[in-house]
Amino acid sequence: MPILPRRWRLPYVALLAVVGLLLSTSALQAYRLSGGTRPWEPFLWEFSSIPAIGMLALGVHALMGRLRGQPRPRQLAVHALALPAFSGLHIAGMFGLRLLVYALVDVSYRPDPLPALLVFEGGKDAVTYISFCLISRGVWMAQAAAARAQELERARRELAEVRLARLADQVQPHFLFNTLNLISSVMYEDVARADRLLCQLADLLRQTLAAQQRAEQTLGEELALVEPFLALMQARFGPERLVVQIDADAAARACRLPALLLLAPVENAVKHDVARHRGRVTVGIAARLQAGRLRLGISNHGDTPVPEAAPDPEGGLGLRNLRERLQARYGDAARIEFGPDGAGMALRMELPCAS
Template sequence: MQGLNLNRRGSQIYLLVWLCLGSAFGSVLVLAKVAPLANALLFAIPMHLLYAFVAGYSAHYLCRAYPLSGRSEGAIVLVLLMAAMVSGLLWLGAGQLWNSACLALGVSWAGIALGPQLAATVVGLGVLLYGFAAALHYLVIEFVRAKQAEQRELESLLMAQEAELRMLRTQIDPHFLFNSLNSISALTSQDARAARRMTLELASFFRQSLGMEAHKKVTLGEELKLIRHFLAIEQVRFGERLQISEQVGEQADDCLVPPMIIQPLVENAVKHGICNLPEGGVIVLTARRSGSMLQIRVENPVDPDAGAVQRDGHGIGLSNVRQRLAGVYKHEASIHWGRQDQRFAVEITMPAQTGEGE
């Protein structure tokens, strides 16, 4: 029975089943006119409750010693059959002792006539009930093993997913850093104040981005602060060519998003949009909450002769965002992109969560 004592409810159900079996056997004795109802139940129920423990513990250790996957079927059947026969005979002996004690009371409602035919029936029933207990233990063992294997697989999957998400979150375009450092170097001799401002913005950007790595999700407001540092750096490089239009709804600011999920989109908008336009343009960043969903849109102008990244959306930034959304939200989030006229837009839809427990 030890294998079934996974919780109180399981042991209660186990004992209730054996109680029902004892009552059923007592009813059979009454219908066969072997003994009156009280005598039959007084004999059958204690016998079955005793056998519940004896057969339960014996079957538990045998099922552990002879697992279905580690032994031949013949050896398992032979061992269980021998154990069932021994248990049935011991059960008969215990029943005879109990019946003798009941008869010694000298009252009409205790004790039954335990003849050879009934004794053989008790042994045969003991063999069958032992088989029932063994089958039940094998079922529980296989169920627990399947659950443990599923748990290990899930843990491995989560660890792999965490590693993948960590890798994706650290894929900041090195060109951004190199270009920023080159711009700072060039500005040092031309505009020391602008070089200092760009250096401070770059330090703030990386300080905040490293701080966000420790969190699985951050508020949209924190993500936008990081984006503003990034755009401030780029505005030093592009000057008036880079214009920003930010439209964020009141309820959207507190929604949780994966760290640096929007920054690659804005970076793409600068690299593949503004950078290729001599006259520059406006990057429009929109975020709004619609019921239980959060919608984020990044739109930028593009050169009519823009490259394949803007045409089919196979850039590293978009692939990064798509994989991270799938890893965090599965099918609940989506990302769509497309080009219309001379504008390219990326739109993300994800669950609007305001707490980690949601």
């Protein structure tokens, strides 16, 4: 990585120019008060120093970068050699430029004797060098902290992706085993019906495999998986026992969410709640987009609940899996509630909508 990235070069030159103008303006006032007759001289004095200081500051920054992690005695020894070199280069560059300009305009210029220059300029250069070292150290520390933060964030994202993949992998076996159990209950009573259910299941599994490869899909695509599953369950229990209601507007259907997110809770609503009611059960899915957030609801209501079959307050394995997936994907930005709703149960989710 270059010491001064390309995008910072123009701002750096502009900063040096502004500093030079401010110093020159201040020096001009003192110059006029002392009786000076050439107003350009203060500008030459200051701007002869600024380019040399600007280049040397980059050199100090590079040196501080190379000294990172080195033993303290070695760093002190390097600085003891670098400080005189810094001052010597600054003095040589500054007075070399001044002498050149004065010669071009044919004006006599006599700097102070070299020992006096070394003492006067050397003292200022020592303060400047130490200041640059401290600033550079802070810059390198900030860059290192930013790099560590980026690496930590990348590791967190990778960990979240691995965790999401593991949780998603749990959905298909859980759903598949339950569905096969449902089909096995009718295969000896109605072979043709069991065969039809198996064909529907095969089609559904092909769709879920494709969805899992995408990892993320729109709510509309998710409902395209849920609807065949509910049709399969209606074929299993009969339309008189299981009524399906899906209400999702176009804006909500465009929101993206983790693939196979709804299959497990819908399966729970059918598997557990149809068994808990002797009569008709209505399973409803509602989705709305409000203020940039997707509000999803999955509910079930039965006509005659069985008193001794109390629902699992945690919603079973499928909903525990759902909670973990939402936490891994959205963190605190997602909300989920599950509990009684009149004569049935309701699951409500609120997620950020990424379309």
